[in-house]
Amino acid sequence: MKGSVGELGEFGLIRELTARITGTPAVRLGPGDDAAVIAAPDRRVVASTDILLEGRHFRRDWSTAYDVGRKAAAQNLADVAAMGAVPTAVLVGLVVPAELPATWPLELMDGIRDECRVAGAGVAGGDVVRGDLITVSITALGDLGGRDAVTRSGARPGDTVAVTGWLGWSAAGHAVLSRGFRSPRAFVEAHRRPEPPYVAGPAAAALGATAMTDVSDGLVADLGHIADASNVRIDIASAALDVPAQMSDIGQAVGVDPLHWVLTGGEDHALVATFHPETKLPARWRVIGEVLPARGRTTPPVTVDGAAWDKAGGWDHFGGPHGH
Amino acid sequence: MKGSVGELGEFGLIRELTARITGTPAVRLGPGDDAAVIAAPDRRVVASTDILLEGRHFRRDWSTAYDVGRKAAAQNLADVAAMGAVPTAVLVGLVVPAELPATWPLELMDGIRDECRVAGAGVAGGDVVRGDLITVSITALGDLGGRDAVTRSGARPGDTVAVTGWLGWSAAGHAVLSRGFRSPRAFVEAHRRPEPPYVAGPAAAALGATAMTDVSDGLVADLGHIADASNVRIDIASAALDVPAQMSDIGQAVGVDPLHWVLTGGEDHALVATFHPETKLPARWRVIGEVLPARGRTTPPVTVDGAAWDKAGGWDHFGGPHGH
Numbered sequence: 001m002k003g004s005v006g007e008l009g010e011f012g013l014i015r016e017l018t019a020r021i022t023g024t025p026a027v028r029l030g031p032g033d034d035a036a037v038i039a040a041p042d043r044r045v046v047a048s049t050d051i052l053l054e055g056r057h058f059r060r061d062w063s064t065a066y067d068v069g070r071k072a073a074a075q076n077l078a079d080v081a082a083m084g085a086v087p088t089a090v091l092v093g094l095v096v097p098a099e100l101p102a103t104w105p106l107e108l109m110d111g112i113r114d115e116c117r118v119a120g121a122g123v124a125g126g127d128v129v130r131g132d133l134i135t136v137s138i139t140a141l142g143d144l145g146g147r148d149a150v151t152r153s154g155a156r157p158g159d160t161v162a163v164t165g166w167l168g169w170s171a172a173g174h175a176v177l178s179r180g181f182r183s184p185r186a187f188v189e190a191h192r193r194p195e196p197p198y199v200a201g202p203a204a205a206a207l208g209a210t211a212m213t214d215v216s217d218g219l220v221a222d223l224g225h226i227a228d229a230s231n232v233r234i235d236i237a238s239a240a241l242d243v244p245a246q247m248s249d250i251g252q253a254v255g256v257d258p259l260h261w262v263l264t265g266g267e268d269h270a271l272v273a274t275f276h277p278e279t280k281l282p283a284r285w286r287v288i289g290e291v292l293p294a295r296g297r298t299t300p301p302v303t304v305d306g307a308a309w310d311k312a313g314g315w316d317h318f319g320g321p322h323g324h
Numbered sequence: 325m326k327g328s329v330g331e332l333g334e335f336g337l338i339r340e341l342t343a344r345i346t347g348t349p350a351v352r353l354g355p356g357d358d359a360a361v362i363a364a365p366d367r368r369v370v371a372s373t374d375i376l377l378e379g380r381h382f383r384r385d386w387s388t389a390y391d392v393g394r395k396a397a398a399q400n401l402a403d404v405a406a407m408g409a410v411p412t413a414v415l416v417g418l419v420v421p422a423e424l425p426a427t428w429p430l431e432l433m434d435g436i437r438d439e440c441r442v443a444g445a446g447v448a449g450g451d452v453v454r455g456d457l458i459t460v461s462i463t464a465l466g467d468l469g470g471r472d473a474v475t476r477s478g479a480r481p482g483d484t485v486a487v488t489g490w491l492g493w494s495a496a497g498h499a500v501l502s503r504g505f506r507s508p509r510a511f512v513e514a515h516r517r518p519e520p521p522y523v524a525g526p527a528a529a530a531l532g533a534t535a536m537t538d539v540s541d542g543l544v545a546d547l548g549h550i551a552d553a554s555n556v557r558i559d560i561a562s563a564a565l566d567v568p569a570q571m572s573d574i575g576q577a578v579g580v581d582p583l584h585w586v587l588t589g590g591e592d593h594a595l596v597a598t599f600h601p602e603t604k605l606p607a608r609w610r611v612i613g614e615v616l617p618a619r620g621r622t623t624p625p626v627t628v629d630g631a632a633w634d635k636a637g638g639w640d641h642f643g644g645p646h647g648h
Contacts, residue, residue, distance in 0.1 A: 028368060029473060032553075034406040034537055035372035035466070037473050040364035044352060048359035049463055050451045051417040057453075079358040093375040093417070093461045127374045129381075137417045137461035139373055142359070149353060149361050213358055229356075 001106060005130070006098030013096070013105065014128055020109045024122030026088040026143075036124035038089045038141055045088075046142040046149065048079035054134040062177050065104045067192040068136065069111020071267075075216065076140035077119040078196035078269035082214040084150040084205025085142030087119040087198065092126035093137035100134065108136070119198045147205040155211040155230035155274040161289035162281055163272045164204075165197040166190060167219055168258065171265025172247050175254050184246055196269035200284060204273045207281070212273035218264035220302050220309050223272060223289075227301035230274075235303045236263070236289040263309055325430060329454070330422030337420070337429065338452055344433045348446030350412040350467075360448035362413045362465055369412075370466040370473065372403035378458040386501050389428045391516040392460065393435020395591075399540065400464035401443040402520035402593035406538040408474040408529025409466030411443040411522065416450035417461035424458065432460070443522045471529040479535040479554035479598040485613035486605055487596045488528075489521040490514060491543055492582065495589025496571050499578050508570055520593035524608060528597045531605070536597035542588035544626050544633050547596060547613075551625035554598075559627045560587070560613040587633055 005013055018031045029037035038045075050072070052058060058068045077087045092112060096105050105128070113123055121140070173191025182188060196214060204212055211226045219236070227234045243258050251258035274291055275281060300308045329337055342355045353361035362369075374396070376382060382392045401411045416436060420429050429452070437447055445464070497515025506512060520538060528536055535550045543560070551558045567582050575582035598615055599605060624632045 029475065033473075033475050033477075034403040035370045035409070035464075037407070037468070038369050038371060039367065040369040041367050043363065043365050043367055045362050045364045045369045045465065046359045047362060047413070047415055047448060047463070047465065049415040049417050049449065049461070051419060051453050051459070051461060053419065053453060053455045056455065082358040083361070085359070089371070091371055091373040091463055093373050093463075095375060095377065095459065124371060125373065129375050129377060131377045131380065131457070131459075133455065133457060135375070135419065135455075135459055137373070137375060139371070139415055139417075139463040140359075141369065141371065144361070149357075151353065151357050153357075 001102050003102055004098060005096045005100045005102050005105065008102040010128065013102065016106055017109050017128065020106060021113055021123045027122040027124045031125045036091065038124050040143060042144045042146060044144055046080050046083045046085040046144060047139060048076050049137065049139040050076050052136045063192045065107035066111040069108040070115040070193045072136045072138050073112045073115035074194050074196050074269055076138045077115065077121060077198060078214040080140045080142035081196065081198045081201030082212050082271055083142065084147050084202050084209070084212065085144045086202050087121035087140055087142045089122050089124035089141045090116055091124055091139045094126065094128045095131035095133065095135035096128065097132055097134065098130055145202065147202065150205045150209045150212040152211050152213055152226045152229035155226050155232050155291045157232055157291050157293040158277055159210055159274040159291040160277050160287050161223065161234055161272065161274055161291060162285040162287045163270055164200045164284045164286070165270030166195065166268040167215065167241065167270050168247060168261030168265040170194060170267040171261040172250050172258065175256060176250060179254060184250065186246065187250065190268065194267055194269045197271055197284070200271050204271065207275065207279055209273040209275055212271060215266065215268060215270040215272055217266045219272065220263050223302045226274065231294050233292040233294055233299065233301055233303070234289055235292055235306060238305050240286065240288045242286065263304060325426050327426055328422060329420045329424045329426050329429065332426040334452065337426065340430055341433050341452065344430060345437055345447045351446040351448045355449045360415065362448050364467060366468045366470060368468055370404050370407045370409040370468060371463060372400050373461065373463040374400050376460045387516045389431035390435040393432040394439040394517045396460045396462050397436045397439035398518050398520050398593055400462045401439065401445060401522060402538040404464045404466035405520065405522045405525030406536050406595055407466065408471050408526055408533070408536065409468045410526050411445035411464055411466045413446050413448040413465045414440055415448055415463045418450065418452045419455040419457065419459035420452065421456055421458065422454055469526065471526065474529045474533045474536040476535050476537055476550045476553035479550050479556050479615045481556055481615050481617040482601055483534055483598040483615040484601050484611050485547065485558055485560070485596065485598055485615060486609040486611045487594055488524045488608045488610065489594030490519065490592040491539065491565065491594050492571060492585030492589040494518055494591040495585040496574050496582065499580060500574060503578060508574065510570070511574065514592065518591055518593045521595055524595050528595065531599065531603055533597040533599055536595060539590065539592060539594040539596055541590045543596065544587050547626045550598065555618050557616040557618055557623065557625055557627070558613055559616055559630060562629050564610065564612040566610065587628060
């Protein structure tokens with residue numbers, strides 16, 4: 001595929017984009033009509049939408065179009081999984097400049113399609129318009145399979161807090177990239193292409209998770225959403241968190257406490273959930289804390305080892321290590 | 325609400341936007357969690373998405389934020405109705421500049437909510453990000469209620485072609501506005517705020533419509549999509565089309581054949597469908613043509629009174645009246 005989006009033309013681009021999409025059983029009617037038709041066997045459909053802008057949510061010099069597609073899809077599919085649903089389909093809205101190489105949106109669609117495949121979903125439809133700034137809007141749908149949706153508001157004092165997936169890897173990768181480095185590769189890759197633990201979402205719902213969310217803003221911030229919605233406090237035990245040796249090395253090199261990436265780094269889309277304390281959790285879940293009574297909430301909603309976490313030391317704060 | 329989007333802040337804006345939304349029975353879980361939950365009693369969900377950009381799809385000096393909201397929602401809800409589905413919910417993705425008055429996105433949301441109400445749907449969720457250009461991304465969902473989805477591919481030779489809703493009104497309003505006028509009001513209003521005949525979509529499906537689409541690109545173009553997908557030809561009888569006297573007056577004033585607006589004007593979101601010739605159609609449907617065999621398609625897929633319609637005379641072509 002040579003040439004620009006403008007040279008390929010709107011209909012040519014839509015034809016090429018559609019050709020990249022493969023059918024799935026849940027997508028009963030795919031792109032090409034006024035709307036798509038998607039299976040919703042549960043009689044309810046879970047739906048989440050996000051908009052990503054070039055420059056703000058991704059950079060073309062840091063990530064390939066394929067990786068942007070993987071990441072954009074992952075972000076929405078993780079939201080669906082975090083409700084306890086199995087992703088079924090996504091719809092894609094795309095703004096592309098005329099001078100953009102036509103390969104860019106096509107490789108983006110390859111990435112979206114492949115991430116959907118990992119999550120068990122299909123691309124059901126979309127819209128493409130020409131504009132000055134690359135914009136990717138994704139809506140993901142999912143099926144609850146008879147389970148109750150797991151919201152943020154069901155955590156109860158005494159519940160255990162557990163996490164599955166990666167924490168801080170994307171933030172460490174961002175720190176590496178923003179300093180002009182391209183390695184260590186594992187963290188850079190994690191920043192470019194998160195790996196949300198999709199299947200753990202519906203599994204957690206089946207285990208009776210009382211509340212759940214995906215970690216998109218950072219563990220402390222996202223647990224704060226659960227604490228606020230559930231009117232509880234949450235305490236995280238820092239010793240229970242996994243800080244890989246290589247992440248500590250990067251932290252030392254760039255002068256950032258790696259625990260801060262783990263506690264405040266977003267975009268890895270780990271799943272964090274609360275469970276009744278007697279729930280037997282499979283090995284993939286790591287217990288990292290406890291739900292406490294609100295007690296008037298004189299302390300912040302989420303504490304680490306009983307104390308407030310220093311918010312000033314975010315991963316985009318380059319002032320060096322901070323106390324905790 | 326005073327001040328800019330930037331002054332209100334992201335969380336403030338989301339809080340105000342959410343406060344504008346009213347609950348509906350189909351929206352089981354609305355904004356505020358990782359994803360929304362929407363009823364899908366049919367076990368299938370119809371879904372359509374569109375992106376609108378300021379400058380390209382709307383102008384702030386021509387339309388209020390409220391009208392942009394009405395129009396953006398209408399465009400997607402009409403796609404859902406054109407499948408024969410009853411709209412249930414929309415999700416809204418929004419890009420807003422920091423310097424935009426905060427009233428703008430709030431009034432936009434009022435418009436989206438009110439148009440959803442007309443169609444029987446609710447606002448289930450969304451995403452707001454800051455960016456340079458106002459961008460509105462809407463995904464509409466709908467329920468088929470046990471009916472088959474009406475696609476573009478089911479038209480058969482001998483079927484009648486019928487339309488319900490307005491044709492050419494938005495185009496006439498655009499012609500008026502683009503010449504700096506603000507009246508006649510009915511056409512300007514039609515351009516700012518289309519009135520798709522939502523209930524006619526599911527009703528047409530129940531009547532056994534063989535193919536259906538909403539008129540978003542213009543009658544000839546959209547019937548062309550049906551003709552192509554169904555591998556048939558379609559002939560429109562111009563005498564059967566309704567050209568209001570006031571539209572003729574505007575046409576004369578600006579030197580455009582008003583029939584051209586009716587045949588090529590988009591954005592009114594009328595519904596056009598094909599029916600078995602023996603189908604008894606309610607009064608709201610106007611029979612305007614006939615489905616013919618493809619016959620190798622040496623002629624264009626859609627003809628008017630047996631002849632090709634002169635595409636050069638589109639409503640944005642100001643060269644005066646054209647032959648037909």
